Amino acid sequence: FSKVVKTRFDNVASYNLEYLMVVTEVPSHVVTGVEEIHAEMKQLRLYGGSTIRWPYESVQLLLWSARAGALSAIKNYVLRSKDLHVDDIRDIVGRTALHVSAATGHYDCAFFLLKLGADPNAEDGNNSTPLHYAVASGNIAVVQLLVEFGASCTICGSCCDETNDILSLVYSTQMNHPRPYRWSGKLLPYEIVRRHIDGLELVLQSQQPLWTAVMFLVHPGATTTKVSSGVREQKILCMRHGESLWNAQGPARAKGLIDAPMTIKGYQQSAYLRSVLKNSHTLYRLNVQLIIVSPLTRALETYTESLHWFVQESSPPVRVVVDARVAERLISSGSRGTPRSLLVRKFPHIDFGNLAETWWFQPTALAKNFKERQEPEENVSERVKEFLSWLSQQKEENILVIGHGVALRTMTNLVNSEQEMTGCQSLEVLAYGKDKEETVETDKMFRCNLDLVSLKMTSPSPELLLNL
Known part of the structure; x- marks a missing residue:
């Protein structure tokens, strides 16, 4: 018979969720066994028929329990099966119970399975690990848990390409769910999020800073290998600032606002990101050696709230450089800078180095109208290329840049251009799967506050430049 089983768990607050289970031709003894083994089950209500098949056999109640988040059921099942390893039971596409728990966001079940010896790098029939499913589901707690247990x-x-995949039902039944369960192509966990953000038609600030934190957690790691003699690679993590008053109010209402600071929401975004980075030790794992910050107030505030703790705790100390070349393009008052003398008093914990007193773009005295007073796009392009040239001469190989939408997009747009950059041989955006040959749509990047994009720059080593 075909039945749809709906369960509700009420004894624990985290189980106060409803899940639709689609069942086709399930023997009555299986339903009876489910009722007996699940201590969390308060009631079982049957709904209309369905043609979608049931993916788990009666011997695979472990997978059913992981799917439903029934922790006590998993414990009972394991106790009854002394000689069985939790990774031995898999569904029709090769997923283990840890895959299922990661996809559905059941942290306690995933933690228990990992303690039982579940492999965090177990691959299903599509080479996807539990980390892929946790990332695609936006379950940051489970993502952090898997990374801590050694997930690669x-x-x-x-992604599983079956239209009747049981896990996809979790998301298809939640109309306003922001999580991108399905992905196309053979991707890294980091690239799943990158593809999702690039595919958004609108800037959905409600999803930030969740995706930024996830991308930090699952970043492939430091890239410090030498391609050939005298040539090295540098990894550049480019991050946009938190939400500013200009982002929140728009040009019409924020007219006349100079050097727009962050909003309360921007501070909340930065605080959330700080908590995740601090608890996960991600910045240490990525071996961040240099942080470059734009001198605009919103970028300095983002650094202060989310990353300054890392600089204080690092040994050897991480170098921090305030560089006007990664500042926003001056097209409005919101991007007009604050004099260096005022910034020093406002941010006494930051060394402003050789930053000029009036460091932002200055229009000529002959500029007659608003358009002529804006910074030309060519000027932004030139200062960004000059910045990359300077960066290629620095000894650090893992760099974090906190900048702005236009300036950072200008940097990523150099990937698809044929413009020559002094001291830089090539620039690559680490955003898509290695088996996908397609053009990276850099214009879609940095539309969300705290968006994170990784670049790989290949250039001659500093030793080779000195010899020349």
């Missing part, structure tokens, strides 16, 4: 961030996997 460098495995490429694809």
Whole structure:
């Protein structure tokens, strides 16, 4: 018979969720066994028929329990099966119970399975690991848990292409769910989020800073390998600032606002990101050696709230450089800078180095109208290329840049251009799967506050430049 089983768990607050289970031709003894083994089950209500098949056999109640988040059921099942390893039971596409728990966001079940010896790098039939499913589901707590237990961030996997995949039902039944369960192509966990953000038609600030934190957690890691003699790679993590008053109010209402600061929401975004980075030790794992910050107030505030703690705790100390070349393009008052003398008093914990007193773009005295007083796009392009040239001469190989939408997009747009950059041989955006040959749509990047994009720059080593 075909039945749809709906369960509700009420004894624990985290189980106060409803899940639709689609069942086809399930023997009555299986339903009876489910009722007996699940201590969390308060009631079982049957709904209309369905043609979608049931993916788990009666011997695979472990997968059913992981799917429903029934922790006591998993414990009972394991106790009754002394010689069975939790990774031995898999569904029709090769997923383990840990895959299922990661996809559905059941942290306690995932933690218990990992303690039982579940492999965090177990691959299903599509080479996807539990980390792929946790990332695609936006379950940041489970993502952090898997990374702590040694989940690899460098495995490429694809999504199950079956339309009747049981896990997809979790998301298809929640109309306003922001999580991108399905992905196309064989991607790294980091690239799944990158593809999702690039595919958004609108800037959905409600999803930030969740995706930024996830991308930090699953970043492939430091890239410090030498390609050939005298040539090295540098990894550049480019992050946009938190929400500013200009972002929140728009040009019409924020007219006349100079050097727009962050909003309360921007501070909340930065605080959330700080908590995740601090608890996960991600910045240490990525071996961030240099942080470059724009001198605009919103970028300095983002650094102060989310990253300054890391600089204080690091040994050897991480170098911090305030560089006007990554500042926003001056097209409005919101991007007009604050004099250096005032910034020093406002941010006494930051060394402003050789920053000029009036460091932002100055229009000529002959500028007659608003358009002529704006910074030309060519000027932004030139200062960004000059910045990359300077960066290629620095000894650090893992750099974090906190900048702005236009300036950072100008940097990523150099990937698809044929413009020559002094001291830089090539620039690559680490955003898509290695088996996908397609043009990176850099214009879609940095539309969300705290968006994070990774670049790989290949250039001659500083030793080779000195010899020349």
